[in-house]
Amino acid sequence: GDSVTQMEGPVTLSEEAFLTINCTYTATGYPSLFWYVQYPGEGLQLLLKATKADDKGSNKGFEATYRKETTSFHLEKGSVQVSDSAVYFCALSSFYNTDKLIFGTGTRLQVFP
Amino acid sequence: GAVVSQHPSRVICKSGTSVKIECRSLDFQATTMFWYRQFPKQSLMLMATSNEGSKATYEQGVEKDKFLINHASLTLSTLTVTSAHPEDSSFYICSARDQGTEAFFGQGTRLTVV
Numbered sequence: 001g002d003s004v005t006q007m008e009g010p011v012t013l014s015e016e017a018f019l020t021i022n023c024t025y026t027a028t029g030y031p032s033l034f035w036y037v038q039y040p041g042e043g044l045q046l047l048l049k050a051t052k053a054d055d056k057g058s059n060k061g062f063e064a065t066y067r068k069e070t071t072s073f074h075l076e077k078g079s080v081q082v083s084d085s086a087v088y089f090c091a092l093s094s095f096y097n098t099d100k101l102i103f104g105t106g107t108r109l110q111v112f113p
Numbered sequence: 114g115a116v117v118s119q120h121p122s123r124v125i126c127k128s129g130t131s132v133k134i135e136c137r138s139l140d141f142q143a144t145t146m147f148w149y150r151q152f153p154k155q156s157l158m159l160m161a162t163s164n165e166g167s168k169a170t171y172e173q174g175v176e177k178d179k180f181l182i183n184h185a186s187l188t189l190s191t192l193t194v195t196s197a198h199p200e201d202s203s204f205y206i207c208s209a210r211d212q213g214t215e216a217f218f219g220q221g222t223r224l225t226v227v
Contacts, residue, residue: 043117043218043221044206044218045218099147101216102156
């Protein structure tokens with residue numbers, strides 16, 4: 001079945017460092033891909049998404065490109081801030097059932113001043 | 114964005130008792146609500162999908178008699194864990210969406226069964 005694999009955390013960075021969180025997927029058809037973020041004490045929030053190959057999702061300085069050839073959707077940010085500290089979830093929704101989100105295990109990011 | 118409120122955020126209950134978790138959409142109509150479960154260091158797993166006024170659709174392997182879902186209004190869904198046991202201890206998350214919109218998530222409920 002469809003699945004999402006993302007790197008284990010925590011990822012610990014200094015402020016202004018470059019961030020990459022890897023995400024790969026297995027799916028039949030053409031899924032949509034998402035990154036969600038969960039700040040402490042809050043619900044998951046949609047950070048960005050891409051619905052077809054080579055699409056780039058971007059928001060708040062974060063970017064991810066839908067790479068069909070490598071089945072990847074890595075999250076990047078050029079310069080992280082302390083306020084980016086959160087748990088990041090990669091997810092996909094099946095081409096055949098767009099209601100169902102399949103999540104990765106989440107990666108905790110800790111940014112220190 | 115839209116707000117989904119989940120209550121309680123934490124609950125401890127005795128083995129054999131039932132516990133109810135509420136999920137409310139505060140500023141939109143939630144025609145569809147989703148319930149997830151997350152074990153430590155594992156993915157969020159979809160348990161069931163419910164549409165307002167209809168019976169919930171459960172994912173394979175989820176006991177519908179143990180996890181009762183009610184979605185009686187456009188702003189409220191409840192998940193009742195019946196006769197809870199320690200293996201039901203987990204983090205439960207709801208999400209809600211209106212037709213054609215993205216889903217918004219509650220902050221989650223940590224259930225501990227002792």
